[in-house]
Amino acid sequence: MSSRSTDLTAFARKYGPWAVVLGASEGLGAAFARGLAERGLNLLLVARRADVLESVAAPLRARVDVRTAALDLAAPDLADRLAELAHDLDLGLCVYNAALSRIGPFLDVPLADKLKVVDVNCRGPLIAAHVFGERLVRRGRGGLLLMSSLTAFWGSPLVATYGATKAFNLSLGEALWYELGPRGVDVLVCCAGATRTPGFERSSGPDGPRAMEPDAVVAEALSALGGPPSLVPGRLNKLAAFVLGRLFPRKQAVALMGSQTARLHARD
Numbered sequence: 023m024s025s026r027s028t029d030l031t032a033f034a035r036k037y038g039p040w041a042v043v044l045g046a047s048e049g050l051g052a053a054f055a056r057g058l059a060e061r062g063l064n065l066l067l068v069a070r071r072a073d074v075l076e077s078v079a080a081p082l083r084a085r086v087d088v089r090t091a092a093l094d095l096a097a098p099d100l101a102d103r104l105a106e107l108a109h110d111l112d113l114g115l116c117v118y119n120a121a122l123s124r125i126g127p128f129l130d131v132p133l134a135d136k137l138k139v140v141d142v143n144c145r146g147p148l149i150a151a152h153v154f155g156e157r158l159v160r161r162g163r164g165g166l167l168l169m170s171s172l173t174a175f176w177g178s179p180l181v182a183t184y185g186a187t188k189a190f191n192l193s194l195g196e197a198l199w200y201e202l203g204p205r206g207v208d209v210l211v212c213c214a215g216a217t218r219t220p221g222f223e224r225s226s227g228p229d230g231p232r233a234m235e236p237d238a239v240v241a242e243a244l245s246a247l248g249g250p251p252s253l254v255p256g257r258l259n260k261l262a263a264f265v266l267g268r269l270f271p272r273k274q275a276v277a278l279m280g281s282q283t284a285r286l287h288a289r290d
């Protein structure tokens with residue numbers, strides 16, 4: 023057996039036989055579905071658009087079992103809905119990928135929209151970590167992967183709420199890494215930089231900044247499970263995080279985040 027297939031088997035033994043990907047219909051979520059199917063995990067894929075979700079699921083069924091469920095992760099009864107969807111599955115991995123983002127000056131974004139961002143980006147992962155964390159700890163084996171962003175590290179003007187929700191995920195996931203690791207559950211927070219997804223292209227347009235491909239982000243994240251609590255994927259992103267975090271005064275880092283996002287906002 024080659025070392026690659028040995029790695030894939032070890033991954034499936036630790037994090038299989040089933041994984042749930044929350045926010046799986048496109049972009050990084052669809053890439054997680056592909057990456058996990060390649061590693062032999064059966065999939066429960068969740069997002070709001072049933073038809074788009076099905077188009078992600080269909081080609082993967084040649085390889086693994088795939089279930090889909092159309093669900094709004096801002097649903098008031100989310101904990102019960104997630105528990106029900108997965109009640110008969112031997113689940114070893116939860117990936118919370120979904121997020122909402124609204125670019126614009128904080129005071130121009132309606133309060134209801136900001137609260138929806140908090141529901142999907144903070145309340146959702148908190149509930150998923152609770153519902154699935156309990157199950158994973160009970161079986162003594164598995165993983166939880168939360169998608170965060172470089173915006174987690176500094177205030178991010180013009181996406182202030184989104185950036186704050188990503189800081190929430192970073193803090194939550196790192197703390198759970200410490201608590202759940204000794205109980206057999208690996209936790210990882212992936213702080214991605216610009217990644218070429220439909221969501222990214224909608225906000226940045228065709229001439230947006232350099233971006234990583236979703237499959238590359240996913241490959242790095244899945245390899246990092248079981249390692250340190252958080253990961254910045256990509257060499258350029260690691261460099262940006264180092265320079266902004268260690269070499270820039272904090273106020274300059276925040277101003278740079280703001281000016282980058284202002285360029286995108288000006289195109290809207």
Ligand SMILES: NC(=O)c1ccc[n+]([C@@H]2O[C@H](COP(=O)([O-])OP(=O)(O)OC[C@H]3O[C@@H](n4cnc5c(N)ncnc54)[C@H](OP(=O)(O)O)[C@@H]3O)[C@@H](O)[C@H]2O)c1
Binds near residue numbers: 070095213217
């Ligand atoms: N792309 C980037 O440049 C970038 C950079 C840093 C971090 N990230 C992080 O990476 C993750 C994925 O980003 P992305 O660019 O791939 O996002 P995206 O293209 O906007 O896709 C988001 C996914 O989440 C689902 N979703 C959104 N709201 C939902 C809701 N209320 N209920 C259920 N599903 C919902 C969407 O499906 P439906 O619309 O079908 O529900 C979709 O499958 C996010 O956590 C984001 O913060 C992305």
